[in-house]
Amino acid sequence: MLACLRGAQKRYGAVQALAGVDLDVRAGEVLAVLGANGAGKTTALGLLTGRLTADGGEVELLGGDPTDPAIRRGIGVMLQEGNLPDTLRVAEHVRLYSSYYPDPRPLAESLALAGLTEIAQRPYSALSGGQQRRVQFALAICGRAPLLFVDEPTVGLDVESRRNFWAVLRQLRDEGTGIVLTTHYLEEADALADRVALMAAGQVLAEDTPTGIKSRAAGKRLRARTH
Ligand code: ATP
Numbered sequence: 442m443l444a445c446l447r448g449a450q451k452r453y454g455a456v457q458a459l460a461g462v463d464l465d466v467r468a469g470e471v472l473a474v475l476g477a478n479g480a481g482k483t484t485a486l487g488l489l490t491g492r493l494t495a496d497g498g499e500v501e502l503l504g505g506d507p508t509d510p511a512i513r514r515g516i517g518v519m520l521q522e523g524n525l526p527d528t529l530r531v532a533e534h535v536r537l538y539s540s541y542y543p544d545p546r547p548l549a550e551s552l553a554l555a556g557l558t559e560i561a562q563r564p565y566s567a568l569s570g571g572q573q574r575r576v577q578f579a580l581a582i583c584g585r586a587p588l589l590f591v592d593e594p595t596v597g598l599d600v601e602s603r604r605n606f607w608a609v610l611r612q613l614r615d616e617g618t619g620i621v622l623t624t625h626y627l628e629e630a631d632a633l634a635d636r637v638a639l640m641a642a643g644q645v646l647a648e649d650t651p652t653g654i655k656s657r658a659a660g661k662r663l664r665a666r667t668h
């Protein structure tokens with residue numbers, strides 16, 4: 442197992458964002474964390490990646506503590522929004538990030554996987570929103586980390602870009618990378634995931650294969666709780 446949450450709790454003031462969440466992340470597998478706005482997906486990712494600390498329960502990442510910088514070198518993270526200096530070019534950003542990792546991919550490979558080869562010399566500030574998200578993805582994968590976290594990566598992408606992105610994630614998974622992906626889209630979980638954790642109101646309501654989740658979601662009981 443690459444990472445896990447055990448009974449994880451997190452509060453923001455009066456809001457109980459996570460109320461006892463268990464998740465397991467395994468090598469060579471895509472885990473989709475599926476849920477509506479506010480379900481707690483980003484918070485769960487924040488705990489696993491050491492960006493947030495839990496108020497209760499346990500969090501383990503690559504056999505250690507996710508807040509340990511040495512442990513965090515073993516993961517790649519693509520957040521929903523990333524702030525990067527506008528002054529650097531695309532390739533410069535990716536080169537800089539690669540230098541943080543012990544065994545990075547060749548620069549050209551990272552750029553190609555993220556679909557950035559043609560625009561590698563453009564300044565970040567000149568990119569569209571979708572292109573900037575591709576740069577965020579390149580930064581997440583450039584270190585060849587065994588564990589990759591991607592937070593709602595395809596929001597706002599057109600259908601073709603979304604499919605291309607899924608193909609790259611499948612390739613990384615087939616190379617043995619463990620991938621945790623948060624999404625609002627059942628279609629995305631269905632297309633990609635080996636396992637799906639369905640979240641609502643800070644809890645995992647069900648964890649199953651995409652097929653199992655779809656048949657449960659068709660049942661009245663689950664529908665009543667998620668809507
Ligand atoms: P989305 O799909 O909109 O990103 P999510 O499933 O990722 O939602 P979280 O972002 O983890 O959900 O939020 C879970 C709950 O915690 C929500 O009620 C949210 O409003 C609240 N929350 C998240 N971050 C904060 C914060 N920094 N301060 C206060 N409340 C927060």
